Amino acid sequence: MNSRVSIIKCASYEQELVCAKVKEAVDALGGIAGFIQPRSRVLVKPNLLIPIEPESGVTTHPQVLRGVIRVLKSIDCQIFVGDGPCALKDIPEKVEEVYERCGVTLVCREEGVELVKFENKRWREKFPLTTWLDNCDYVVNLPKFKTHNLTLLTCSIKNLFGLVWGTHKIELHKKYFDANDFAKMLVDIYAEVKPALTIVDGIVAMEGDGPATSGKLRQQGLIVAGADAVALDSVLAVIMGLAPTDILTTKEAFKRGLGQADMKSIIIEGEKLQDAITKPFILPSASSFKAKLKDMLPKFVLDVLMKLIKFYPYADRIKCIRCGACIKGCPNGVISMKPKGLAFDYTKCSSCFCCQEFCPVAAIKVGKGWFAKLVGL
Numbered sequence: 537m538n539s540r541v542s543i544i545k546c547a548s549y550e551q552e553l554v555c556a557k558v559k560e561a562v563d564a565l566g567g568i569a570g571f572i573q574p575r576s577r578v579l580v581k582p583n584l585l586i587p588i589e590p591e592s593g594v595t596t597h598p599q600v601l602r603g604v605i606r607v608l609k610s611i612d613c614q615i616f617v618g619d620g621p622c623a624l625k626d627i628p629e630k631v632e633e634v635y636e637r638c639g640v641t642l643v644c645r646e647e648g649v650e651l652v653k654f655e656n657k658r659w660r661e662k663f664p665l666t667t668w669l670d671n672c673d674y675v676v677n678l679p680k681f682k683t684h685n686l687t688l689l690t691c692s693i694k695n696l697f698g699l700v701w702g703t704h705k706i707e708l709h710k711k712y713f714d715a716n717d718f719a720k721m722l723v724d725i726y727a728e729v730k731p732a733l734t735i736v737d738g739i740v741a742m743e744g745d746g747p748a749t750s751g752k753l754r755q756q757g758l759i760v761a762g763a764d765a766v767a768l769d770s771v772l773a774v775i776m777g778l779a780p781t782d783i784l785t786t787k788e789a790f791k792r793g794l795g796q797a798d799m800k801s802i803i804i805e806g807e808k809l810q811d812a813i814t815k816p817f818i819l820p821s822a823s824s825f826k827a828k829l830k831d832m833l834p835k836f837v838l839d840v841l842m843k844l845i846k847f848y849p850y851a852d853r854i855k856c857i858r859c860g861a862c863i864k865g866c867p868n869g870v871i872s873m874k875p876k877g878l879a880f881d882y883t884k885c886s887s888c889f890c891c892q893e894f895c896p897v898a899a900i901k902v903g904k905g906w907f908a909k910l911v912g913l
Contacts, residue, residue: 537796537801538796538801538802538803539762539763539764539766539767539795539796539801539802539803540565540762540763540764540767540802540803540804540805541760541761541762541764541767541768541771541802541803541804541805542561542562542564542565542760542761542762542804542805542806543561543758543759543760543771543804543805543806543807543808543809543812544557544560544561544564544758544759544760544761544806544807545557545757545758545807545812546739546757546758546759547739547757548739549590549597549599549600549739549740550599551599551602554597554599554600554602554603554739554759555599555602555603555606556603557603557759558600558603558604558606558607558735558759558761559603559606559607560806561735561759561760561761561806562607562733562735562761564761564805564806565761565762565763565805568607568608568610568611568733569611571674571732571733571763572608572611572613572673572674572676572732572733573611573673573674574611574612574613575611575612575613575614576613576614576672576673576674577613577614577616577671577672577673577674578608578613578614578615578616578672578673578674578675578676579616579617579618579652579668579669579671579672579674579675579676580601580604580605580608580615580616580617580618580675580676580678581618581619581675581676581677581678581695581696581698581699581731582595582596582600582601582617582619582638582640582678582679583595583596583619583678583679583680583690583695583698583737584596584619584621584634584635584638584640584698585621585622585747585748585893586621586622586634586748586893586894586896587621587630587633587634587636587637587638588637588638588749588896589637589638589639590638590639592749593680593740593741593742593751593753594680594682594742594747594748594749594751595638595680596638596678596679596680596737597639597680597737597739597740598638598639598640598642598643599643600678600735600737600739600759601617601640601643601678602643602646602647604676604678604735605617605643605644605647605649606647608676609647615649615650616649616650616651616652616668616671616672617640617644617649617650617651617652618651618652618653618654618666618668619634619654619698620654620666620698620699620700620701620702620705621634621698622705622865622890622893622894631653635651652668654666654668654699654701654702656701657701657702657704658670660728661724661728662721662724663700663704663708663724663725663728664700664701664702664704665699665700665701665725665728665729666699666700666701669699669729674731674732674733675729675730675731675732676731676732676733676734676735677692677695677696677731677733677734677735677765678695678734678735678736678737679691679692679694679695679734679736679737680695680736680737680738680741680742680747681736681737681738681741681742681756681758681760681772682741682742682746682747682751683742683743683744683745683746683747683751683776683817683818683819683820684746684747684820685745685746685820685821685822685823685847685889685892685902686715686718686822686887686888686889687715687718687719687722687783687784687785688778688782688783688784688819688820688823689769689772689773689776689778689783689785689786690746690747691736691768691769691772692734692736692765692766692768692769692772693722693723693726693765693766693769693785693786693789694722694785696722696725696726696729696731697722697725699725699729700725706865706867706890707867708721709867709886709888709890710867710868710886713867713886713887713888715784716784718784718888719784719785719787719788720788722785723785723788723789723792723794726765726785726789726794727789727792727794731763731765732763733761733762733763734761734762734763734765734768735759735760735761736758736759736760736761736768736772737759738756738757738758738759738760738772738775739755739756739757739758739759740753740754740755740756741753741754741755741756741758741817742754743776743817743818743819744818744819744820744821745820745821745892745901745902746820747893748892748893748894748895748898749895749896749897749898750892750895750898750900750901752818754817756775756814758775758807758812760772764795764796765789765795766786766789766790766794766795766796766797767795767796767797767802769783769785769786770783770786770790770796770797770799770802771799771802771804771809773786774799774809774813775809775812775813775817776816776817776819777813777815777816777817778816778817780797780798780799781797820902821847821902821904822847822887822889822902845905846887846904846905847887847902847903847904847905848880848882848885848887848902848903848905849880849885849887849889849891849892849900849901849902849903850880850900850901850902850903851877851878851880851899851900851901852898852899852900852901853876853877853878853899855897855898855899856877856878856897856899857896857897857899858873858877859896859897860873861894861895861896862878862890862891862892862894862895862900863878864894865890865891865893865894866890866891867886867888867890868884868885868886869884870882870884870885871891889902
């Protein structure tokens, strides 16, 4: 079956412009009532990774959230906004600080909608997910268009990981440390949640060593929307300069029949896809080698090389502010603070790069193993 994705150009985060463009993206698909019944209870789920200002480009911009709230208000929905930001071991999540610094508290106050915390859980299949999924009729997914050192792309499917309750996200990182297994786990969550609509903040996107402060911002100028998150991530992969199935979550979800990854079966509304494509994205250090080699080598050779080529996190001790966020966020507890700075126990490190996500000052870098250096990656 065909899937529909709308692409709308939006040059800045000026409030009224963004609100108009979000509405245009939804209207290009037939209007909000085609996805959500009027007067329904709706959970709006942005990407609020860490407590950081909107200008960082790390989180869903609050003006995109405002635009979505106004669209939902137009059909008299009862709106709840919430996310489960990165969970730190041994301390409670500072959700209020995340909401405040990301600009979400102000927007919800001004728009008169309820901002909620994911305090309670219910086991659904394999995972404890927030009970707000039970309390609401629909989920509207608001991801940010970014690269990711483990998943390559973090957007429509990956954003739903924030619905996992509390510190259990860390347990899932420990259990599914292999990139393929982690992708399958994310698709399990997508299959369980199945948001009614996804609207992507791609006005300022991120490339390089995303999804946090180590990434590089790029002005992409896009809002992208659709009901099929697999099709959305497929379109974004093409915009990045990749094939849809280069993204492991997209490949797995398409294989399961959960969405469309065949570009011939994705109908683009609004702007033409080729007009949204600029220069290819700079890929994360830990995955760029595969993109370089995949067209040069047979798959079985590439599979062998992938087992030999290793990447690992290390600390830039000049940039490091010794805040300890990476220590608290490491799923395997392999980071410690020494007199000379951070130390990593690489015998237990799974290279999940959670430490890089938690770092507020881009002090966690990506190192190359001996074979990666040998082949010039």
